[in-house]
Amino acid sequence: MKGSVLLPEQTVDNVDNVSENNRKNTEASADNLRVDELVGRASQVIAPLWPLRTFVASHPWAGLEHLTFEEVADRLRSSRGLDLYPSMRMFREALRRGELDPTYLEERLQKWLKEQPSVIPIVEAERLCRGLLWHEQVPHEVMNSLKMKHLIARIKDGKTPSDHMPFRWVRTKSAILEAQGEDRWVRVLDRHMIKWCKLFLDESQAMWGMPFREQGFYNAWRKLVHHDPSLSQAQRKRLKQMPTCAEDALKQALLNLGVARTDMERYLEEHLMALPGWAGMLLWRSRKSGQGHRLLTEYLAIRLSMEWALIAPRLPLAEAGEDGGDADFFPWLAAWVYWGECTPERWLGLPPEERHLRLAFARRFGLTVRPRLWLEAWEDTQEEKLLRNLSSAPTHDSAQQAAVQLIFCIDVRSEPFRRNLEREGPFETFGCAGFFGLPIRTRLPDGHVHAACPAIVDPRHEVREQLSPDDTRKYLWKESARLFVSHVFKKMKQGLVTSLLLPEMSGPWLGLYMLARNAAPDRVISAVHRWRKRLTEKAETNLTLNHEGCYGDTDLPVGFSLDEKVNYVSQLLKSIGLTSTFSPLVVVCGHESATTNNPYASALDCGACGGAAGGLNARVFAELCNQEEVRTALVAKGIGIPKDTVFIAAEHNTTVNELRWIYVPELPAAARDAFAMLQTRLRTVTRKVNLEQLAKLPGTGGTGRNPVAEAYRRAEDWSEIRPEWGLAGNYAFVIGRRQLTAHCNLEGRVFLHSYDWREDPDGTLLANIVAGPVTVAQWINLQYYASTVAPHVYGSGNKATQTITAGIGVMQGNGSDLLAGLPWQSVMASDREWFHTPLRLLVVIEAPRQHIASLLEKDLHFLRKVSNGWLRLVSIDPTNEQWEIW
Numbered sequence: 001m002k003g004s005v006l007l008p009e010q011t012v013d014n015v016d017n018v019s020e021n022n023r024k025n026t027e028a029s030a031d032n033l034r035v036d037e038l039v040g041r042a043s044q045v046i047a048p049l050w051p052l053r054t055f056v057a058s059h060p061w062a063g064l065e066h067l068t069f070e071e072v073a074d075r076l077r078s079s080r081g082l083d084l085y086p087s088m089r090m091f092r093e094a095l096r097r098g099e100l101d102p103t104y105l106e107e108r109l110q111k112w113l114k115e116q117p118s119v120i121p122i123v124e125a126e127r128l129c130r131g132l133l134w135h136e137q138v139p140h141e142v143m144n145s146l147k148m149k150h151l152i153a154r155i156k157d158g159k160t161p162s163d164h165m166p167f168r169w170v171r172t173k174s175a176i177l178e179a180q181g182e183d184r185w186v187r188v189l190d191r192h193m194i195k196w197c198k199l200f201l202d203e204s205q206a207m208w209g210m211p212f213r214e215q216g217f218y219n220a221w222r223k224l225v226h227h228d229p230s231l232s233q234a235q236r237k238r239l240k241q242m243p244t245c246a247e248d249a250l251k252q253a254l255l256n257l258g259v260a261r262t263d264m265e266r267y268l269e270e271h272l273m274a275l276p277g278w279a280g281m282l283l284w285r286s287r288k289s290g291q292g293h294r295l296l297t298e299y300l301a302i303r304l305s306m307e308w309a310l311i312a313p314r315l316p317l318a319e320a321g322e323d324g325g326d327a328d329f330f331p332w333l334a335a336w337v338y339w340g341e342c343t344p345e346r347w348l349g350l351p352p353e354e355r356h357l358r359l360a361f362a363r364r365f366g367l368t369v370r371p372r373l374w375l376e377a378w379e380d381t382q383e384e385k386l387l388r389n390l391s392s393a394p395t396h397d398s399a400q401q402a403a404v405q406l407i408f409c410i411d412v413r414s415e416p417f418r419r420n421l422e423r424e425g426p427f428e429t430f431g432c433a434g435f436f437g438l439p440i441r442t443r444l445p446d447g448h449v450h451a452a453c454p455a456i457v458d459p460r461h462e463v464r465e466q467l468s469p470d471d472t473r474k475y476l477w478k479e480s481a482r483l484f485v486s487h488v489f490k491k492m493k494q495g496l497v498t499s500l501l502l503p504e505m506s507g508p509w510l511g512l513y514m515l516a517r518n519a520a521p522d523r524v525i526s527a528v529h530r531w532r533k534r535l536t537e538k539a540e541t542n543l544t545l546n547h548e549g550c551y552g553d554t555d556l557p558v559g560f561s562l563d564e565k566v567n568y569v570s571q572l573l574k575s576i577g578l579t580s581t582f583s584p585l586v587v588v589c590g591h592e593s594a595t596t597n598n599p600y601a602s603a604l605d606c607g608a609c610g611g612a613a614g615g616l617n618a619r620v621f622a623e624l625c626n627q628e629e630v631r632t633a634l635v636a637k638g639i640g641i642p643k644d645t646v647f648i649a650a651e652h653n654t655t656v657n658e659l660r661w662i663y664v665p666e667l668p669a670a671a672r673d674a675f676a677m678l679q680t681r682l683r684t685v686t687r688k689v690n691l692e693q694l695a696k697l698p699g700t701g702g703t704g705r706n707p708v709a710e711a712y713r714r715a716e717d718w719s720e721i722r723p724e725w726g727l728a729g730n731y732a733f734v735i736g737r738r739q740l741t742a743h744c745n746l747e748g749r750v751f752l753h754s755y756d757w758r759e760d761p762d763g764t765l766l767a768n769i770v771a772g773p774v775t776v777a778q779w780i781n782l783q784y785y786a787s788t789v790a791p792h793v794y795g796s797g798n799k800a801t802q803t804i805t806a807g808i809g810v811m812q813g814n815g816s817d818l819l820a821g822l823p824w825q826s827v828m829a830s831d832r833e834w835f836h837t838p839l840r841l842l843v844v845i846e847a848p849r850q851h852i853a854s855l856l857e858k859d860l861h862f863l864r865k866v867s868n869g870w871l872r873l874v875s876i877d878p879t880n881e882q883w884e885i886w
Contacts, residue, residue, distance in 0.1 A: 012513045014834065033246040033254075035260075036666045039293045039300060041269035049288060049820045051211065051808040052204075054611040056455050056604045057727075057780040058280075058820070060794050061870075063223045069840070069869035074368050079169040085371030086378075086838050087135050094378055098838070101384075105377035109133060112369060120361060124340055127229060131339025133373065139335040151344040154833055156331070170266035171315055172274075173257050175309050185311060192230070192306050194815055196221055197278040197299075201285070217282070218246035218298035220328050231309070232260055238309040248300040253304035258316050262292060272296075276793070277818030278588030281632050282806060332362035345704065356717065359658060379839050379872060386732055387883055389744045402428035402656050403674040406587040408753045409434030409606060409614060410773055413654040413729045418752070420688045422742060424681040428583070429738065430576045432753040433773040434590055434608035436621040437572040442554065445541070446476055451610045454776050461564070462556045463620055466543035467735035490558070545623060565624050566633040572621070573639055575765040577737060577756030582645045584670035585678070588622045589659065590614025591652040593726075597718040599804055600823060604654065604726050607776055615651035620645040621662040626665060646671045655688040655724045656711040658682070678720050693748070728784060728827055728836040733777045735769055736846025749837075752778045757847040765856050766847060770855060774843060778871055781841040787821035788828075788838040795821040841871040849877050849884065851882065856886070 041754040044063025050056050060414075064072045073084035094100040113126055142148065145249045174185035199210040200217050212220040222244070226236050242249045259267045279299060286295035311317075336342045336358055347355065408414040418429040433454070441451045441459040445467050451459050492877040547563070548558040557780045561569070573579055591612035593604035602611035609617055626631055627646040634641060649663035659682060667675060691708035692699045700710065714723045725748075733751040735740055741752060753773055760766055786794035796802065797820035802810040809818040827836040844851060852875045856863045866873045866886055873886040 002135055002422050015422070019156075027702070033251055033264075034299060035250055036293060039268065039297045039375075040266055041128075042272060042300075043296055044745055045269045045500075046272050046276045046280050046283065047820065048284035048822070049277055050284055050455065050611065051281070052599050052804070052810070053602060054610040055448070055600060056607050057603070057776070058782040059779040059782050060786045060820070061782070062779075065864055065868060065870055067868065070368060070372055075374075077367065079270070080747070080793075082790055082793055083371075084786075084789060085375055088371075088374075090789075090834065090838070091371075091374040091378065094837075099381060100374075100378045100539070101381040103376075104113055104384075105133070108373040108377050108380070112373065119357060120688055124342070125361070126338040128335060128362060129365055129369075132335055132362065133370055137170070138338045143330070144336050147344060148330075148337065151333070151337070151347065152330060154344075154348060169207065170263045170270060171271050172267065172307065173315070174311055175270070177311060178313060182314070185307075186274065189303065189310060190817075191815055193275055193299075194305055194555060194817070196302060197275075197282070197818070198806050201278075201281060201806050201808055203283060216246075218249065218297055218301050221302050222249075232356050232600075235309045238312055239305060242301075246298040249305055250297060250301040251300065253308050254336060256308045256315075262610060268300055271300060271307075275817045277809065277820045280820055281818055294361070297875045305736065310363055329359070333367065334360050339801045358736075362798060372589070374549060375839075378600065379842065381835075382731060382812055382839060383842055383872065383874065386750070386844070387876075389746075390734075390740055390844070390876070391881070393739065393743050400426055401581065402426050402583045404428075404587060404678050405430065405583040406589055406744070407436070407576065407578075408589045408652065409591050409608060410733075410753045410777070411591060411608075411654070411725075412727050412748050412751055414589075414652065415746050415750060415752055416689050416692055416748045417652065417657060417685065419742075419745065420685045420692075421681070424685055425677065427678070427681075430578055430737075431755040432572060432576050432605040432754060433776070435617045436588065436614075437568050438617050438620055439573075440617070440620065442616050450612055452612055452614075453610060454608050454772065455610060455779075457772070458558060461560055462544075462558045463616070463618075464544040464558060466544060504758060543620060545620065545625060545627075550591075560624075562629060562633065565630050566629070566637070569621070569624050569630055570634055570637045570639055573634075574637075574759045575769060576754035577759055579639045579759060580756075583674065584642055584668070585674040586622075586625070586645060586647045587650055587659075588618040588625075588647060589650045589652045589676070590616070590618035591654055593724065594653055594655040594715040595723045596716050596720070598723065598827070599665040599799075599802065599810055603662070603822065603826075604724065607727075607780055608773070613651060615662045618651065619649040622649040622663055644668045644670060647818065648675075655715045656708065657686050657693065696835075697722060721823075725835065726826055727780055730777070730781055730784065730841075731839045732838055732842040732844060734775055734844045734846075735766070735774075736844070740846055740876070755846065757851055760851075763851050763858075766845070766851060767855055767859060767881050770859060773840075774862075774871075778841050778865070782870075783821060784836050785838045785840065787826065788836050790833060791824060791827070795819070795827070796823050799823040799825050824877040840869070842874065844874050846874065846876045846878055848879055849875065852884075852886065 005511060027212075047058045047060050047062055049058065061072055067075070069084075074082060076082040091100065095102065109129060113122065113129065116125070137143075138706045149426045150789045171179075172186070175187055177183075178185050178658040189518060196217075200213060200220065202209065210224075211219055212223050216224075222239075222242065225231070225239050226373070228236065231239075241282070254264055254267070279296065282295040282299050283293070286293060308315075328482070336347065337344065340358075340362075342358075350358070405428045406421070408418055408432045410433060414431065418431070422425050435453045435457075439453045439457050439460040441449055441453070441461075442466045443449045443462055445465060445533055449462075452463075453459055457718075459484050489502075492502045498830075520621065546559045547561045547564075590613060591606050592615065593601065595601050595604060598604075605611055606614035608614065627640065648661065650659040650661050652659055664675075687707055689764060690711045694707055694710060714720050717723075729747070730751065731749055733747075733753065735755045737756055738752075738754060741750075746752075751773070753769055755766065755769060757766070781792075787796075791797070796810055797812045801812060802819075802823070803812070803814060805811050805814075805818070811817070811819060827834060829835040852873075865871050875884050875886065876882070879883070
C-alpha cells in the first residue's frame with residue numbers, strides 16, 4: 001500500500017523487537033514528557049458530560065473559546081468532517097420564512113470583500129463570491145461539460161504542488177490503516193472502549209460490577225484485559241507489557257505507535273473526539289471527585305495501549321502525503337470558470353502561484369466564509385427585529401403600584417407566563433437566575449444530597465430538610481418500601497430462575513395496566529397521579545437556615561451566618577432593582593417540569609439549579625427575606641422591606657403552566673387579599689399560556705380540547721416524546737428593567753434578567769450577571785445550537801430508539817458513543833422541519849456605555865466570548881436610547 005510499510009505478522013517476538021527498537025530510539029524524548037499537561041490541553045476539544053439524573057446544558061466547545069468560532073468550525077471540518085454551521089437548506093428556509101433579510105447578506109459580503117488584501121481584482125472576486133454565496137455548487141452539466149474535461153485533463157498532465165491546497169491534520173494510526181483499505185480498526189477500537197467504559201462507569205445497573213473498580217479505571221482494565229476473549233493471544237501478550245502506571249502506559253503507547261513529539265497533543269485530541277461522550281463523562285466524574293484529568297489520562301492510556309496491541313504487526317507506519325484529490329480541487333476551479341468568468345485559456349496562462357492563490361480564495365470562501373456570512377445575516381435580521389420591538393415601548397404617565405410582585409427564573413419559558421400574568425391584573429414580575437443567588441446543596445431526610453446551583457458554581461452551604469421524629473419515620477418507611485420493591489423487581493429480572501418466573505407473575509397485572517392506560521388514558525393517568533402523590537408526599541419540612549457549623553457527614557457549613565443571609569438577599573434584590581416600593585405580597589417562583597418516561601426530564605427542570613426543581617431555592621430565599629434580623633440589617637444596605645410585606649414561595653410547572661405553593665406563612669390582611677386575587681387570576685393565565693404553548697407543538701392545533709387538560713395529558717402520557725418544547729427557540733438574553741420588555745411578545749425565546757443600572761454604580765452587579773446567568777444561558781444556547789446543526793455528533797438521536805445505559809446516559813443501540821446532546825424531538829418539529837433556530841446568543845444590556853466598556857475591560861473572559869464570536873453583544877444606553885454593537 002502506498003505510504004505504508006506493512007510487517008508480516010510472523011511472530012509476536014518479531015513485533016516485540018520492532019517495538020523495543022522503536023522505544024529505544026525515542027525513550028530519551030519521553031523522560032521530560034509531562035502527561036498531565038498534555039492531556040489537559042488535549043481535553044479542550046471535549047466538554048464534561050453530566051449524567052442523566054442531573055443532565056444540564058453544556059457548552060460543547062467551552063475549551064476552545066480562545067479560538068474564534070470560525071477557526072473552530074474550520075478545524076473540526078478539516079479534521080472530523082464536521083460542519084458547525086447550519087446547512088444551506090436551513091438558510092434558504094429561513095430566507096423563505098422572512099427570518100433572514102437578504103439585505104444583511106449583501107452588506108456582510110461587501111464588508112468582507114473590503115477587508116481582503118487586493119491580490120485578486122475586486123470585480124472578479126465579487127463575481128466569484130456572489131455565485132458561491134447563492135449556490136452550493138456549480139451545475140452538474142457545467143462540471144461534466146467537454147470544456148471542463150479538457151481543462152482538467154491539461155491541468156492533470158502538468159500540475160504542480162502549488163496547484164493543490166493540502167489540509168494536513170494528525171490522524172491516528174488506526175485511521176490511517178483504515179483509510180488505506182485495511183480492516184475497520186477505528187470501529188474495532190471504539191467497540192472495545194465502549195465496553196470498558198460501560199463496565200467502569202456503571203451505576204448499579206449491571207448485575208455484576210466491574211472487579212477491581214475501586215483501584216481505578218486503568219488498573220482494573222489492566223487486570224481484566226488478559227481474560228478478554230475478543231482479543232487474540234498475541235494481542236493479550238502485548239498488553240501484558242504495559243506498565244502498571246497509567247501515565248507511563250500512555251507514554252509507552254505513544255512511543256510504541258511512533259507518534260512524533262510535536263504531534264502528541266493533536267493525536268490525543270483525535271482519540272478523545274472519537275468517543276467524545278464517554279470521554280466527556282469520564283472528564284465530568286474526574287473533576288467531580290477533584291482528580292482533574294486523572295480518569296481521562298487513564299482512558300487515553302487504555303485506548304492507545306489497545307490501539308497498539310491491535311495494529312502492532314503493521315507498525316512502523318508512514319502516513320502518505322495527502323494531496324486533497326480531485327474532489328477537493330476541481331469544484332473551485334469550476335467555480336472560477338463558471339462564476340468568475342475565467343476562461344480555460346486564461347486559467348492555463350496564469351502563473352502557478354496565482355492559480356494556487358485563486359483556488360485557495362475560492363475554497364476558503366465556499367467552505368468557511370459563505371456559511372459564516374449567511375449565519376451572521378440571519379443573526380443580524382433577528383437582532384434588528386428584537387431591537388425594533390424593544391424600542392416600541394409605549395410611554396406611561398405613571399406606574400401603578402402592584403398588588404403582587406413575583407420573581408421568576410430567567411428561563412425563556414417564564415416569559416409567556418410573566419407576560420400573560422401582568423396583563424391579568426396589578427402584578428409586577430422580575431427575572432433572575434433560578435437558584436436566586438444561593439450556592440447551596442440540599443440534604444433530604446433520607447440522606448440524599450444534590451447540588452441546587454448551576455454547574456459552574458460550587459455549593460458553599462448545605463441546607464437540610466428536617467421532619468419531626470414521627471414524620472421522619474413515616475417518610476423513611478415510604479422510601480424504604482419504594483426502594484425495596486424496586487430492588488426486588490430488578491433482582492428478579494437479573495436472576496437466572498426468577499427471570500423466568502417474573503413474566504408469569506407480573507405479566508397479567510402489568511398487561512392489564514398497559515391496556516387500561518392506552519384505552520382510557522385520562523382516567524388511568526389521573527388515578528396514577530393521585531396514587532403517586534400519596535406515596536411520595538411528605539409532611540412539611542423545616543429548613544436549617546441558621547449557621548450550625550459542619551457536621552461529621554458534610555464538608556460544608558450547614559445554614560448561613562447573619563452576614564451571609566444579608567449578603568445573599570441584598571445582592572439579589574439589588575441586582576433585579578427591587579429595593580423599594582415593595583408590594584404586600586412577594587412571590588418567589590422556582591420552576592420544574594412534569595414528564596413521564598423521559599430520560600431527559602432533568603433537562604426540562606431548572607438549569608440554574610443543576611437540573612433539579614427550583615422550589616427549594618425559592619423557599620430558602622423567601623424564608624430568609626421574612627426573617628426579622630435580616631430585614632433589620634438590610635436597612636443599612638439601602639433596602640427597606642415594609643413590616644407588612646410577606647414573601648412566599650411557589651414552583652412554576654413549565655409543562656402545565658401552573659404555580660404550586662410550597663411555602664405560605666401566615667398572611668396579614670393586605671397580603672391575604674392580594675393572594676386571593678392572584679389565585680383567581682392564575683386560572684385564566686394558565687389557560688392562556690397553555691393555549692399559546694400547545695399551538696407550537698406538532699399535532700395539537702385544532703384539537704378543540706381543554707388546553708389545561710391537554711397539557712396534563714402530555715405530562716402524564718408515557719408515550720409522549722415531546723411533552724413541551726423546553727428552551728428550544730432561545731436566541732437572546734435581555735438584561736434591563738422590565739419596562740424595556742413588558743410590552744413585547746417575545747414568544748418564549750428570550751431570557752429576561754431584571755437589572756437597574758442606577759442600583760449598580762460600580763458595575764459589580766452587572767459583572768455578576770454576566771459571569772453567572774449569561775454564561776449558563778450561553779451554554780444552553782450552544783447546546784441547542786449544536787444539537788440542531790450537528791445532531792449526529794452533538795445530539796442524541798431519536799427518543800424512541802434510545803437505550804439507557806449504565807444508569808448514566810443514552811446510546812443508540814448497544815454499542816454507540818454515549819450521546820451528549822438533546823434528542824431530535826427537542827429541536828425538530830418533524831424529520832425535515834426544525835423548530836429551534838440555530839443562532840448564537842444575543843446579549844442585550846440596558847446600561848450606560850461606560851458600564852459596558854468597564855465590564856469588557858475587567859472581564860477578559862467575557863470579552864473573549866464577544867471578540868471570538870461565541871456570543872453577540874448589544875447595549876442600549878438609557879440616557880440617550882442609543883444602541884451600540886460591540
